[in-house]
Amino acid sequence: MKILVCIKQVPDMESRFRPDAAGTWFVEADLAFRMNEYDEYAVEEAVRLKEKLGGAPELTALSIGPDRVLEPLKKALAMGCDRAVHVKDAEVQNKDPWQIASIIAAYAKDQGFDLIFTGMQSQDRGSAQVGGFTSELLGIPCVTTLVGFAYDNGTIIAKRELEGGARGVVKLKSPALVTCQLGLNTPRYPTLPNIMKAKKKEIVTLAVSDLLKAEHLTKTTSFHPPAKKGGGVILEGEVPDLVNQVLGILKERTAVLR
Amino acid sequence: MKTLLIGEYREGTLLDSTYELFGFADQLGADAALFLVGSDSRLPACNCPVYLADAVSCSEYAPDLHKALIVEVVAKEKPDYIVFQHSSYGWDLAPRVAAALKAAQISEVVAIQEEGVFEVCCCNGKMRRSVKSTTAQTVITLQTGAFPLRQSEGNPQVIEVVAGSPGTMEFVGYEPAEEKGVDLTKADVIVSAGRGIGKKDNVPVIAALAKALGGELGASRPVVDAEWVAHDHQVGTTGQTVAPKLYVACGISGAIQHLAGMKKSDFILAINKDKDAPIGEVADVLVVADVLQFVPAFTAALGK
Numbered sequence: 246m247k248i249l250v251c252i253k254q255v256p257d258m259e260s261r262f263r264p265d266a267a268g269t270w271f272v273e274a275d276l277a278f279r280m281n282e283y284d285e286y287a288v289e290e291a292v293r294l295k296e297k298l299g300g301a302p303e304l305t306a307l308s309i310g311p312d313r314v315l316e317p318l319k320k321a322l323a324m325g326c327d328r329a330v331h332v333k334d335a336e337v338q339n340k341d342p343w344q345i346a347s348i349i350a351a352y353a354k355d356q357g358f359d360l361i362f363t364g365m366q367s368q369d370r371g372s373a374q375v376g377g378f379t380s381e382l383l384g385i386p387c388v389t390t391l392v393g394f395a396y397d398n399g400t401i402i403a404k405r406e407l408e409g410g411a412r413g414v415v416k417l418k419s420p421a422l423v424t425c426q427l428g429l430n431t432p433r434y435p436t437l438p439n440i441m442k443a444k445k446k447e448i449v450t451l452a453v454s455d456l457l458k459a460e461h462l463t464k465t466t467s468f469h470p471p472a473k474k475g476g477g478v479i480l481e482g483e484v485p486d487l488v489n490q491v492l493g494i495l496k497e498r499t500a501v502l503r
Numbered sequence: 504m505k506t507l508l509i510g511e512y513r514e515g516t517l518l519d520s521t522y523e524l525f526g527f528a529d530q531l532g533a534d535a536a537l538f539l540v541g542s543d544s545r546l547p548a549c550n551c552p553v554y555l556a557d558a559v560s561c562s563e564y565a566p567d568l569h570k571a572l573i574v575e576v577v578a579k580e581k582p583d584y585i586v587f588q589h590s591s592y593g594w595d596l597a598p599r600v601a602a603a604l605k606a607a608q609i610s611e612v613v614a615i616q617e618e619g620v621f622e623v624c625c626c627n628g629k630m631r632r633s634v635k636s637t638t639a640q641t642v643i644t645l646q647t648g649a650f651p652l653r654q655s656e657g658n659p660q661v662i663e664v665v666a667g668s669p670g671t672m673e674f675v676g677y678e679p680a681e682e683k684g685v686d687l688t689k690a691d692v693i694v695s696a697g698r699g700i701g702k703k704d705n706v707p708v709i710a711a712l713a714k715a716l717g718g719e720l721g722a723s724r725p726v727v728d729a730e731w732v733a734h735d736h737q738v739g740t741t742g743q744t745v746a747p748k749l750y751v752a753c754g755i756s757g758a759i760q761h762l763a764g765m766k767k768s769d770f771i772l773a774i775n776k777d778k779d780a781p782i783g784e785v786a787d788v789l790v791v792a793d794v795l796q797f798v799p800a801f802t803a804a805l806g807k
Binding site: 373404 | 513564566567589590591594595597598599601602603605606607608609610611620623624625626627629630631632633634635636637638670671672673674675676677678679680681691692716717718724725727728729730734737740741742748749756769770772777778779781783784785786787788789790791792796797800801804805
């Protein structure tokens with residue numbers, strides 16, 4: 246059995262984002278990068294399945310981007326993936342979701358993966374397209390927004406999260422692609438011994454030009470902060486002063502403080 | 504210009520968000536036709552063509568089948584835009600339809616900028632991108648609440664669409680949301696904890712403020728996922744939607760799913776060390792401070 250987990254590296258969302266010179270993405274300098282949170286759940290779920298099946302499945306983690314994406318790949322290896330594939334692309338931010346999916350599909354098509362796990366979206370783009378596109382390109386079924394997953398002998402029972410907290414339960418056969426929602430599991434922290442063990446695992450490097458044949462279908466024309474809606478007050482300063490100001494405002498403008 | 508709107512229907516009910524699709528078509532100044540897997544006894548209030556597939560025979564969730572039916576209708580209607588809600592139904596189905604049509608997809612649109620260019624959220628709601636489609640047809644998903652609801656007089660012209668092959672997945676059914684022990688919708692004051700509180704041990708600091716204000720404790724999704732606070736306290740799209748007299752957001756950055764659940768509150772006070780956090784977009788007052796310093800001081804001042 247073979248399993249693929251697709252992960253993306255994204256900046257820490259607490260960062261301050263500044264538009265780059267072209268005005269179409271952010272300046273990367275000074276940003277701390279990490280594994281896309283949704284993808285951490287994908288890695289964890291794949292590793293749990295491998296453990297449940299007695300370690301038999303071969304687990305490959307794949308990421309597309311410049312050399313900095315080796316970090317989340319190493320984390321995935323330390324969490325329990327067996328090998329990593331780094332699709333080297335210095336211009337990954339200029340690829341649209343269709344091209345990203347095309348790259349993944351070009352890599353995966355002859356590999357015979359039984360299951361492909363990924364996050365339901367990335368924290369930086371949030372398009373929620375790559376999973377769906379990839380499954381369509383590979384001609385395999387896809388379940389998105391996973392909050393429950395069970396696999397037994399080729400049959401998958403997947404629970405999708407719906408608005409209001411209800412769930413939709415779907416049954417399907419592998420091969421399949423699933424996209425993971427937050428809360429699906431509790432992603433583990435890599436332990437020191439596992440981090441050491443991961444250093445010996447294989448990382449394959451592929452050139453993006455060998456895999457990408459598709460043209461983009463969308464283009465980002467601007468990256469900018471949201472228009473200020475106005476009305477809101479921003480208070481800064483020392484805590485005791487802030488407390489007094491807030492008390493005054495709440496007394497004046499709400500009925501809850503008397 | 505022409506749009507094909509993809510309506511939503513769940514557990515035997517037409518979802519109100521369907522009317523936001525009409526609001527978008529209006530703003531675009533485009534003609535609309537609607538596709539709906541639903542029921543002829545629950546037709547939307549509109550006076551446009553409605554391509555209706557029966558939810559009993561087609562299943563409410565059968566993405567392969569729904570995709571095939573939409574592609575058929577697209578061939579007849581030749582719309583410029585195929586428009587979904589950015590919802591568990593829409594974000595699941597839209598890429599399948601876009602791939603089948605070899606059309607561009609633009610996700611979670613919040614505003615129309617010009618012909619073929621739309622504004623979308625990025626960086627967890629902190630920033631925006633303008634995205635241009637480079638294909639003749641474009642698949643779009645709309646952020647929930649970004650466009651006004653629009654119903655219209657008149658009668659829909661129903662065109663029946665017949666189910667084809669059911670596809671590769673079996674929809675087993677729905678599991679209801681967990682029982683809610685806490686009804687946040689009845690509270691006058693809600694004080695919510697976000698990831699910015701740092702760790703589970705700090706939840707009592709937030710709960711103490713809720714108590715001092717005579718309110719209930721709420722929480723954002725990451726705090727619930729991390730099991731710092733029980734699920735029935737969750738505010739947002741997948742938790743409870745609330746509109747208290749006072750909502751205090753402590754260390755909550757303001758992901759759209761959270762904002763959608765609380766932005767109708769009468770007064771919103773946010774405490775966050777990040778001045779640019781998206782919660783600032785809906786807050787009446789944003790206090791730029793460390794939650795763990797401000798909240799205890801504020802709670803103490805209330806007791807005086």
